[in-house]
Amino acid sequence: MAKPKSTKTPKPDELSKIDYRPPEKQWMEVPVEFKPGTYCYGARPKYLEEVGFPNPREWQPYEDDWKLPDNWKDIVLEGIDDRLKKYRSFRLFMDICVRCGACADKCHFYIGSGDPKNMPVLRAELMRSVYRKYFTASGKLLGKKAGARELTMDVFKEWWYYFYQCTECRRCSVFCPYGIDTAEITIMAREIINLLGCNTDWIAGPVANCYHKGNHLGLEPHTIQSNIEMMCDDIEEITGIRIEPTFNRKGAEILFVTPSGDLFGIPGVYTCMGYLMLFHELGLDYTWSTYASEGGNFGFFTSNEMAKRLHYKIYAEAKRLGVKWILGGECGHMWRLIHQYLDTWWGPADFLEVPKSPITGTVFEHAKSTKMVHVVEFTADLIRHGKIKLDPSRNDHLRVTFHDSCNTSRGMGIFEEPRYVLKHVVNHFYEMPENTIREKTFCCGSGSGLNASENMELRMRGGFPRANAVKYVNEKYGVNMLANICAIDRAALTTLMQYWVPEVEVCGVHELVGNALVMTGEKERTMDLRLEDLPGKEEEEEDV
Amino acid sequence: MVGSSQKGVNHGDNLTLHPKTMELRDLLQDRREVILRRWFDVIIKTYPEETSRFLQKEKDQFANPVGHAISEGISGVYEQLFGEIQPEEVTPFLDRVIRIRAIQEFTPSQAIGFMFLLKDVIRQELGEEIQKAGIAKQLVEIESKIDKLALMAFDIYMQCREKIYELKATEMRNMTYKLLERANLLKEIDDGSDQNDLP
Numbered sequence: 001m002a003k004p005k006s007t008k009t010p011k012p013d014e015l016s017k018i019d020y021r022p023p024e025k026q027w028m029e030v031p032v033e034f035k036p037g038t039y040c041y042g043a044r045p046k047y048l049e050e051v052g053f054p055n056p057r058e059w060q061p062y063e064d065d066w067k068l069p070d071n072w073k074d075i076v077l078e079g080i081d082d083r084l085k086k087y088r089s090f091r092l093f094m095d096i097c098v099r100c101g102a103c104a105d106k107c108h109f110y111i112g113s114g115d116p117k118n119m120p121v122l123r124a125e126l127m128r129s130v131y132r133k134y135f136t137a138s139g140k141l142l143g144k145k146a147g148a149r150e151l152t153m154d155v156f157k158e159w160w161y162y163f164y165q166c167t168e169c170r171r172c173s174v175f176c177p178y179g180i181d182t183a184e185i186t187i188m189a190r191e192i193i194n195l196l197g198c199n200t201d202w203i204a205g206p207v208a209n210c211y212h213k214g215n216h217l218g219l220e221p222h223t224i225q226s227n228i229e230m231m232c233d234d235i236e237e238i239t240g241i242r243i244e245p246t247f248n249r250k251g252a253e254i255l256f257v258t259p260s261g262d263l264f265g266i267p268g269v270y271t272c273m274g275y276l277m278l279f280h281e282l283g284l285d286y287t288w289s290t291y292a293s294e295g296g297n298f299g300f301f302t303s304n305e306m307a308k309r310l311h312y313k314i315y316a317e318a319k320r321l322g323v324k325w326i327l328g329g330e331c332g333h334m335w336r337l338i339h340q341y342l343d344t345w346w347g348p349a350d351f352l353e354v355p356k357s358p359i360t361g362t363v364f365e366h367a368k369s370t371k372m373v374h375v376v377e378f379t380a381d382l383i384r385h386g387k388i389k390l391d392p393s394r395n396d397h398l399r400v401t402f403h404d405s406c407n408t409s410r411g412m413g414i415f416e417e418p419r420y421v422l423k424h425v426v427n428h429f430y431e432m433p434e435n436t437i438r439e440k441t442f443c444c445g446s447g448s449g450l451n452a453s454e455n456m457e458l459r460m461r462g463g464f465p466r467a468n469a470v471k472y473v474n475e476k477y478g479v480n481m482l483a484n485i486c487a488i489d490r491a492a493l494t495t496l497m498q499y500w501v502p503e504v505e506v507c508g509v510h511e512l513v514g515n516a517l518v519m520t521g522e523k524e525r526t527m528d529l530r531l532e533d534l535p536g537k538e539e540e541e542e543d544v
Numbered sequence: 545m546v547g548s549s550q551k552g553v554n555h556g557d558n559l560t561l562h563p564k565t566m567e568l569r570d571l572l573q574d575r576r577e578v579i580l581r582r583w584f585d586v587i588i589k590t591y592p593e594e595t596s597r598f599l600q601k602e603k604d605q606f607a608n609p610v611g612h613a614i615s616e617g618i619s620g621v622y623e624q625l626f627g628e629i630q631p632e633e634v635t636p637f638l639d640r641v642i643r644i645r646a647i648q649e650f651t652p653s654q655a656i657g658f659m660f661l662l663k664d665v666i667r668q669e670l671g672e673e674i675q676k677a678g679i680a681k682q683l684v685e686i687e688s689k690i691d692k693l694a695l696m697a698f699d700i701y702m703q704c705r706e707k708i709y710e711l712k713a714t715e716m717r718n719m720t721y722k723l724l725e726r727a728n729l730l731k732e733i734d735d736g737s738d739q740n741d742l743p
Contacts, residue, residue, distance in 0.1 A: 113649065114595040266718060465609055498707075
């Protein structure tokens with residue numbers, strides 16, 4: 001019988017000789033591995049066909065064959081060439097990075113994932129390396145030594161993987177000494193990727209629906225109307241007041257546009273109820289539109305042209321209805337588009353009037369070109385002029401903090417108005433740490449069309465720095481409500497909190513306004529807008 | 545019994561006067577800082593090189609939440625080596641580390657493997673002294689405690705993963721279905737089955 005092998009116990013130093021590091025290879029040589037939970041599904045052909053996007057077909061990113069046309073490489077290189085000629089910023093951002101690394105650790109995806117290809121500098125380098133190879137003399141001559149590489153299928157797949165791991169939040173650009181806007185590199189990359197029909201289903205679906213029906217979900221006019229009426233039922237139950245909003249009403253002074261998340265998503269609907277109550281109390285001459293029924297614009301996550309096509313419906317509707325100006329709800333990228341793109345796309349909206357609050361007489365000079373005012377600016381102005389009666393104690397069960405949405409904060413500088421409103425409608429407001437708010441705010445991790453469910457792990461990574469700051473104020477001050485002014489935030493942060501800080505719920509600022517708003521002729525409030533009992537009120541009733 | 549004979553005795557005096565009755569827990573207490581530092585270092589080496597540099601270097605807890613959570617988490621877990629494991633005490637600390645690793649690029653074994661790294665670190669750091677003092681038996685006890693903590697870590701890991709699946713499912717459903725259903729705006733496709741079976 002064979003002698004059993006010696007089972008000598010390893011010595012401590014032998015035991016500890018384990019290398020846990022991933023294999024050391026140059027980043028260019030590590031092809032991407034598609035792990036479930038980190039990417040969105042490929043777009044269904046019907047969505048691409050609806051808007052005339054190229055190469056509609058059934059495909060999935062995890063499949064080997066992406067079913068690209070034979071000349072895919074030419075299409076990509078021509079796509080880059082076109083954009084280099086068209087956008088000076090793109091060429092500049094391809095050329096000027098000195099790889100100082102200031103941006104490297106500022107990205108929420110990098111911080112949360114630890115994957116170096118999520119460093120903004122390296123993510124951009126994925127494309128710059130190809131740019132150098134085909135568009136610079138040094139790259140053509142020196143190749144890898146000049147940081148250049150061939151465009152291969154692996155490289156293209158790597159682009160797809162990582163440019164859909166950027167939320168275009170622009171936090172990195174705040175720290176770049178050259179002012180490189182890495183979001184713009186992602187925007188360009190996605191445009192180029194989409195030339196081959198490699199859109200995600202989560203983005204392409206809303207684009208097609210928006211193009212066809214006016215909103216992301218493809219809701220038809222009667223559905224929108226009946227859902228808003230349902231909210232009015234709830235408001236009546238809470239306040240005893242029946243609100244009768246109007247739809248598609250010609251001759252109204254103001255057109256109100258909000259993201260469709262406010263019409264159908266939870267907790268967005270509570271924000272919407274806040275708008276309805278406020279406008280009713282003011283007696284505002286405004287109308288909803290069932291056609292311009294979406295403030296969001298997922299076209300922005302596919303191409304400049306598509307964003308332009310989708311965006312105009314708001315203005316076309318304003319023209320059709322003959323309103324004077326437009327009031328916009330709590331939305332994120334809608335505001336970035338209005339603030340930064342609208343004038344270039346469609347010129348000043350001269351057929352409208354410079355927005356003037358009919359209640360306070362304030363002229364919103366900053367909106368004299370776009371003719372569109374953010375509802376939080378509108379409400380802050382009302383409060384400043386003492387035009388609404390508020391009882392912040394109705395929000396006393398809430399300890400609130402505010403998340404600056406990337407688009408409204410970094411994209412257009414709305415910092416003070418939401419805080420001003422919040423401080424008047426709640427008694428307990430606490431800021432998160434300085435390096436996680438305002439222009440340094442951490443993204444929700446789900447913006448720019450990444451708020452699908454199949455990429456949940458990715459979203460939880462990207463949202464971790466934000467959640468970490470929320471956890472801090474939850475532990476320190478007992479914060480239990482995370483307010484914000486973006487529909488994607490309201491949806492995405494809700495899920496994010498459930499994973500990282502389940503004690504904290506999420507709301508829009510106008511939900512809290514609705515709670516605090518003292519309405520003429522209302523009955524005593526015993527419920528908040530979520531139809532939940534207001535603490536103390538029930539007991540008072542019992543005591544009586 | 546290990547640990548019982550030293551109760552009530554001043555540690556410092558005991559170590560000076562009776563070096564041969566040295567307890568492993570005293571060693572673990574005295575060298576707490578260096579062991580935790582080493583444990584932290586080997587954990588962050590499970591990340592790519594650039595990232596482990598960042599996790600180590602950046603001290604701000606909001607700029608480097610992963611490094612901070614690992615540091616706080618393992619320090620709380622380490623305390624459990626000194627007495628009976630208190631599940632309600634240690635769970636939040638294990639959770640801090642595992643909740644992160646459960647959604648990062650790790651296999652399940654890699655995600656909770658950081659617990660076993662503590663064994664290596666203790667052997668490396670205290671191996672010689674343990675041998676000299678002849679307290680290897682105590683080492684076995686500590687290691688079995690680490691194994692128990694690792695099993696708890698696995699439970700937490702699974703809870704995190706299950707939460708992820710639940711969030712995916714809930715989100716899909718909540719997105720529109722509930723509201724549309726409530727508004728009577730959805731009509732299920734009639735496949736001939738009993739409509740009453742629907743939730």
